Amino acid sequence: MKKLVAMMLTAIMLLGVASAIAEDVTLNLWTIAVESDSSYQTFIDAIAAFEAAHPGVKINHEPTQNEQYKIKIKAAMSAGTDLPDVFFTWGMGFLGEFVNAGRVLCLDEYYDAYKDELPENMTANASYDYEGGKLYGVPYTMSEVVLFANMEILASVGYDHIPTTIEEMNECCDKLLEAGITPFGVSGKELWCLSEYLEPLMIKSVGTERLIKMYNGEESWNNPDVIAAVAAFQNMVNKNYFDPNAAALGNDEVKTNFIAGKYAFYQNGSWNCGDIDKSENPAKFQAGLFPVLNPDNASLYELIGGPNNTLAVTATTAHKEEAVTAAFELGRAMSDADYKKGANLPCWTPDPEAQVSDLVASVADIAAKAEGMVLFGDNFLSADQANTYLDYIGLAYAGDITPEEFAQGMDDALYNK
Amino acid sequence: MHRPFSYKLNIFLFLLPALILFIGILIAPIVMSAYYSLTEWNGLGTPAFIGFKNYVELFTSKSINITRALKNAMLLALLSVCIQLPFSLLLALTLSRHVKGERWYLAIYFMPVLISSVVIGQLWIKIYNPEYGALNMFLRSIGLDSWTRIWLGDKNVAFGACLVPILWQYVGYHMLLMYAGIKGMPADLNEAAMLDGCTPAQVSWYITIPYIRPILRVSVIFAVTGSLKSFDMIYVLTNGGPNHATELPSTLMINLLFLRNRYGMGSTIAVMLIVLCFFFAMLINFMFKEEK
Numbered sequence: 141m142k143k144l145v146a147m148m149l150t151a152i153m154l155l156g157v158a159s160a161i162a163e164d165v166t167l168n169l170w171t172i173a174v175e176s177d178s179s180y181q182t183f184i185d186a187i188a189a190f191e192a193a194h195p196g197v198k199i200n201h202e203p204t205q206n207e208q209y210k211i212k213i214k215a216a217m218s219a220g221t222d223l224p225d226v227f228f229t230w231g232m233g234f235l236g237e238f239v240n241a242g243r244v245l246c247l248d249e250y251y252d253a254y255k256d257e258l259p260e261n262m263t264a265n266a267s268y269d270y271e272g273g274k275l276y277g278v279p280y281t282m283s284e285v286v287l288f289a290n291m292e293i294l295a296s297v298g299y300d301h302i303p304t305t306i307e308e309m310n311e312c313c314d315k316l317l318e319a320g321i322t323p324f325g326v327s328g329k330e331l332w333c334l335s336e337y338l339e340p341l342m343i344k345s346v347g348t349e350r351l352i353k354m355y356n357g358e359e360s361w362n363n364p365d366v367i368a369a370v371a372a373f374q375n376m377v378n379k380n381y382f383d384p385n386a387a388a389l390g391n392d393e394v395k396t397n398f399i400a401g402k403y404a405f406y407q408n409g410s411w412n413c414g415d416i417d418k419s420e421n422p423a424k425f426q427a428g429l430f431p432v433l434n435p436d437n438a439s440l441y442e443l444i445g446g447p448n449n450t451l452a453v454t455a456t457t458a459h460k461e462e463a464v465t466a467a468f469e470l471g472r473a474m475s476d477a478d479y480k481k482g483a484n485l486p487c488w489t490p491d492p493e494a495q496v497s498d499l500v501a502s503v504a505d506i507a508a509k510a511e512g513m514v515l516f517g518d519n520f521l522s523a524d525q526a527n528t529y530l531d532y533i534g535l536a537y538a539g540d541i542t543p544e545e546f547a548q549g550m551d552d553a554l555y556n557k
Numbered sequence: 558m559h560r561p562f563s564y565k566l567n568i569f570l571f572l573l574p575a576l577i578l579f580i581g582i583l584i585a586p587i588v589m590s591a592y593y594s595l596t597e598w599n600g601l602g603t604p605a606f607i608g609f610k611n612y613v614e615l616f617t618s619k620s621i622n623i624t625r626a627l628k629n630a631m632l633l634a635l636l637s638v639c640i641q642l643p644f645s646l647l648l649a650l651t652l653s654r655h656v657k658g659e660r661w662y663l664a665i666y667f668m669p670v671l672i673s674s675v676v677i678g679q680l681w682i683k684i685y686n687p688e689y690g691a692l693n694m695f696l697r698s699i700g701l702d703s704w705t706r707i708w709l710g711d712k713n714v715a716f717g718a719c720l721v722p723i724l725w726q727y728v729g730y731h732m733l734l735m736y737a738g739i740k741g742m743p744a745d746l747n748e749a750a751m752l753d754g755c756t757p758a759q760v761s762w763y764i765t766i767p768y769i770r771p772i773l774r775v776s777v778i779f780a781v782t783g784s785l786k787s788f789d790m791i792y793v794l795t796n797g798g799p800n801h802a803t804e805l806p807s808t809l810m811i812n813l814l815f816l817r818n819r820y821g822m823g824s825t826i827a828v829m830l831i832v833l834c835f836f837f838a839m840l841i842n843f844m845f846k847e848e849k
Contacts, residue, residue, distance in 0.1 A: 211815050237599060237601055240602075388687050388707045
């Protein structure tokens with residue numbers, strides 16, 4: 141009898157263990173892809189495909205709107221409890237703070253399996269030198285600042301191409317103003333939009349290597365090339381090349397105005413391709429680059445941008461293997477899907493037969509020709525530094541500080557030099 | 558013998574839940590904020606104790622520029638007391654005189670208080686829009702094109718433009734407080750004054766206003782401390798911009814806490830706001846006491 145009872149108890153225990161093994165693993169994924177986000181559907185599709193390929197692994201997708209997400213993920217990381225298994229992050233400064241706090245899983249040992257599809261140069265913004273160059277995130281899309289141009293408007297003032305020199309650009313803008321057309325659309329309300337104009341000027345005045353050193357605090361901002369870039373930026377403001385109502389406009393309004401034909405140019409991230417392609421006549425839009433300011437220091441194809449949208453795995457996840465696999469595989473799927481949709485450029489080697497619009501293809505071509513790339517300043521720098529930096533850009537735009545004061549102020553504010 | 562003790566124990570036991578709530582919800586966060594204000598902390602890891610360095614930086618840093626935010630808050634407080642409250646009082650005095658459609662007017666004036674600040678903010682953003690906004694369109698229609706502005710984007714006029722909806726929104730709130738006070742007055746006071754030959758203005762000045770002084774004191778405290786803590790409308794209208802021209806201490810605090818990850822410095826502003834609110838509440842109480 142005792143034996144029978146013991147056997148029955150053993151059988152029950154084994155059944156319990158077996159059912160536990162068969163139980164689904166649920167991974168919590170936090171992203172910013174809310175329903176209105178251009179990546180929402182691609183995330184949903186990528187998750188469905190992942191779950192189909194990995195029976196027994198479920199993904200609980202919890203999207204939060206961009207600004208609230210920043211607060212939410214920081215609060216969770218700060219508390220160190222109730223963390224997701226996989227989470228969306230921006231590279232460099234944003235992810236770096238979580239890496240410093242020991243909250244993110246190092247992905248070095250897993251990366252080899254994906255190395256052929258995810259080139260090493262694409263992982264730079266998720267790798268940290270102070271951690272020995274270790275990889276802490278799976279970048280999936282990259283973006284770059286491009287100069288979108290309405291070629292119909294340019295044709296109306298006698299241009300069949302985007303101006304290639306500063307002189308030609310100024311001449312073109314003057315003609316546009318004479319014709320009653322605002323040359324550039326920008327949101328003065330959202331400071332990052334102003335940086336989309338100043339940073340390309342900066343990189344094309346100081347060059348890639350020096351700009352990186354400046355962001356890293358290894359070289360002073362107070363140099364003639366930075367001063368020249370800020371002066372050129374303020375010159376554009378003073379000559380009324382920007383929409384005079386810019387200070388009251390948000391970026392979405394500006395983009396809508398540009399698509400509606402109110403401006404000749406709109407300089408912003410390559411992620412706008414999808415929206416421009418949805419316009420009535422996308423063929424009239426072209427993507428190009430702002431001309432070089434100092435040919436001794438920089439070339440046309442030195443760009444602002446880089447791999448940025450990233451998935452990372454928390455160090456405390458209970459399902460390490462599954463979470464890492466999900467981060468890499470979702471990253472690969474998102475890279476491909478966002479590229480085909482024109483929402484962003486891929487970090488992963490794209491499908492060679494992918495059908496993309498002419499605009500996306502031209503932006504991808506610009507990226508392929510890149511001779512240097514520096515991430516957006518507000519992503520490169522830490523949160524505190526980034527906001528000081530944006531404040532200075534706002535002050536320069538408003539004409540409240542001179543280019544010299546900008547350069548000196550950046551040194552003082554960022555590095556207490 | 559045990560009665561007084563058990564009586565006090567009963568009082569203590571009955572007050573205990575409220576005391577726990579009071580300490581947990583009000584006192585503990587203040588103490589925590591005070592502690593964090595003495596630390597350098599980015600919200601991750603362990604806060605590093607730095608003494609009063611945050612307080613020194615708060616009042617000396619050009620980047621933070623707390624003096625601009627405080628000036629704006631003080632201006633808002635001053636205008637609340639000098640414009641909003643007299644206007645509310647005028648409305649309350651007028652409506653309390655059995656005006657036709659009294660309740661209808663009360664409801665209309667109180668309506669902005671009931672509507673979310675976000676909705677009101679969005680409404681005023683549309684009014685201030687430089688292209689299609691009602692304000693610029695009106696100015697253009699009467700030939701005052703030169704008066705048109707980018708109301709929320711021009712640093713010289715943006716704060717003034719923000720003050721209008723902030724002051725407008727709470728006129729109804731103060732009006733209702735004062736109206737309730739006036740309606741609670743014994744009717745014979747006014748009647749006696751009228752029999753003595755007082756005009757309605759004299760009744761208001763010599764009888765009604767002194768009678769509702771406790772309510773006026775509460776209104777002044779609410780207006781001043783509310784101005785110091787004001788956040789939502791500015792956040793929606795300008796988020797402190799352009800170039801921090803409309804920054805208030807609370808918007809600056811949010812900027813430091815959640816955009817710059819400076820939890821220590823954000824807590825320093827929180828402590829400063831608590832101290833200022835207590836100080837002004839006590840000062841106003843003292844001023845009204847002196848007048849008794």
